[in-house]
Amino acid sequence: MTYLIYNKLMDPTTKKILLVEDEDxxxxxxxxxxxxxxxxxxxxxxxxxxxxxxKNEQFNLLLLDIxxxxxxxxxxxxxxxxxxxxxxxxxxxxxxxxxxAVIKEGFELGAQxxxxxxxxxxxxxxxxxxxxxxxxxxxxxxxxxx
Amino acid sequence: xxxxxxxxxxxxxxxxxxxxIIWILKLRRQxxxxxxxxxxxxxTLRQLETERDIAIAARDKTNEILASVIDxxxxxxxxxxxxxxxxxxxxxxxxxxxxxxxxxxxxxxRLFSEQEEILPKTYCQGSFNKPVKVVGKEGKQTKVNLMxxxxxxxxxxxxxxxxxLHDLSKEEELEQMKLDFVSMAxxxxxxxxxxxxxxxxxxxxEAGNKLPKENLDLLDKxxxxxxxxxxxxxxxxxxxxIEREQMSVSLEPVDYTAILYKAIEDLKSQANQxxxxxxxxxxSQPLPKVLADSVRLSEVVTNLLANAINYTxxxxxxxxxxxxxxxEVTTSITDTGVGIPKEAxxxxxxxxxxxxxxxxKASKGxxxxxxxxxxIIEKLHGKIWVESEVGKGSRFSFTLPVVNQTNxxxxxxxxxxxSIQTGALNY
Numbered sequence: 001m002t003y004l005i006y007n008k009l010m011d012p013t014t015k016k017i018l019l020v021e022d023e024d025x026x027x028x029x030x031x032x033x034x035x036x037x038x039x040x041x042x043x044x045x046x047x048x049x050x051x052x053x054x055k056n057e058q059f060n061l062l063l064l065d066i067x068x069x070x071x072x073x074x075x076x077x078x079x080x081x082x083x084x085x086x087x088x089x090x091x092x093x094x095x096x097x098x099x100x101a102v103i104k105e106g107f108e109l110g111a112q113x114x115x116x117x118x119x120x121x122x123x124x125x126x127x128x129x130x131x132x133x134x135x136x137x138x139x140x141x142x143x144x145x146x
Numbered sequence: 147x148x149x150x151x152x153x154x155x156x157x158x159x160x161x162x163x164x165x166x167i168i169w170i171l172k173l174r175r176q177x178x179x180x181x182x183x184x185x186x187x188x189x190t191l192r193q194l195e196t197e198r199d200i201a202i203a204a205r206d207k208t209n210e211i212l213a214s215v216i217d218x219x220x221x222x223x224x225x226x227x228x229x230x231x232x233x234x235x236x237x238x239x240x241x242x243x244x245x246x247x248x249x250x251x252x253x254x255x256r257l258f259s260e261q262e263e264i265l266p267k268t269y270c271q272g273s274f275n276k277p278v279k280v281v282g283k284e285g286k287q288t289k290v291n292l293m294x295x296x297x298x299x300x301x302x303x304x305x306x307x308x309x310x311l312h313d314l315s316k317e318e319e320l321e322q323m324k325l326d327f328v329s330m331a332x333x334x335x336x337x338x339x340x341x342x343x344x345x346x347x348x349x350x351x352e353a354g355n356k357l358p359k360e361n362l363d364l365l366d367k368x369x370x371x372x373x374x375x376x377x378x379x380x381x382x383x384x385x386x387x388i389e390r391e392q393m394s395v396s397l398e399p400v401d402y403t404a405i406l407y408k409a410i411e412d413l414k415s416q417a418n419q420x421x422x423x424x425x426x427x428x429x430s431q432p433l434p435k436v437l438a439d440s441v442r443l444s445e446v447v448t449n450l451l452a453n454a455i456n457y458t459x460x461x462x463x464x465x466x467x468x469x470x471x472x473x474e475v476t477t478s479i480t481d482t483g484v485g486i487p488k489e490a491x492x493x494x495x496x497x498x499x500x501x502x503x504x505x506x507k508a509s510k511g512x513x514x515x516x517x518x519x520x521x522i523i524e525k526l527h528g529k530i531w532v533e534s535e536v537g538k539g540s541r542f543s544f545t546l547p548v549v550n551q552t553n554x555x556x557x558x559x560x561x562x563x564x565s566i567q568t569g570a571l572n573y
Binding site for chain 2 (some may be wrong): 017021023025026029032033100117118121123
């Protein structure tokens, strides 16, 4: 479990992000880029740790991988929403598969957006997070690879 | 009187004795004749017995052979009644020979190709060779390959048609295992590759301008190759999805103009590198919304456009045009490229098919792109085709249904993209 603390910690406008992702390298890379972009990032590697983190503190945005060992992303989200039905936290689903059914289920559980790891560069992921938090216009999705 | 009587009696006795003797003699002659005849018949009888034994043995042998054939064999008479059902056919259909013998086949065994039932008059006409689903006793279902032959039967043999049923369930199981493996392997390969591409992109971004050009060139090539590998894995996964019948599309009204502009934008640099003029010609009226899956549709447009650029020599032209009718939009992508040989056109949309042609040796590809494009367009209820002339160029066209304004079924669908802030379904 990594908690990257910048001196922005005390800044009330600094947005807090929880990243739940089991792939170590992807988690490190996303956390690094998000932190560099000025966010306060906590990252965990599995669903249970994610749920525990959500119980202990409040986040502005949850970046949630769906395929996780043990409790998967959707189970985490369902659990969280049952306990906090009115939470204003924004959820973005991370997926490698692009399974419509899973994404649809995530949306029904209150996720606002999804992105596919393989199609987004880390900086595009940061941009999506910014858009979601600032309510800005979404950047056009990257075109399918050739 | 008494003497006369005595003489008469004596004569009568003599006569009867004589008659008896004659009769006995006759009998004896008869008997010896019979014995002679019997002696003469014996070899014929023996021969008949031997022949019967041979016939029984031959029949047993034929039955034995039929029973040990792994494929199911069903023989029908001229009226399509079952006359024979070997052991394998009994196992496939669930019927015993006595249950089915002499009964019309279509009442007992039903055969389906896709969802459509095939009747004996179809499969017994000429030779038939197709995978079908057999529905036998109590609805027992098996996937088989059905081959039929018309028997050259005479009226005496009353043999009309022979069905050979080859069980495909084992093969299907193996095919499924193969598909599972490809899917699993591709996903496993994709995960580290996503990391490689992610780290390289960040590194190029942060350190690219600090590196000597020579080093940057090395990194650029690694990045391009990683992206190519990603595309290849993506295509394999796409094909895998198509084969598992899991390729899903979510149909919704799509702003097609935006997709076309985006595709042009994405491939502009590729076209510029070869000095190819890339144009999009739209009708004066705005394009109507089409019923499609925006991500899948961009995949198709980008794929066809990239192909056109790939197979067009430098300084050529690639053009996208659209034709609108009340029910559909037809998109054509025309290039001034090398063209496709006539004999290759029927196979062009097949999996792994690549045109082998001197001019096209330089281009690389997996032969999966057009197969995927065709599968997607068909899922979107459209058609895709190609016209081409070697040396002059090719034109790939496809249709998409126009959204029917009165149809608001989609409004009830919760999964409407407008609610999605970000993201694209990319496979």
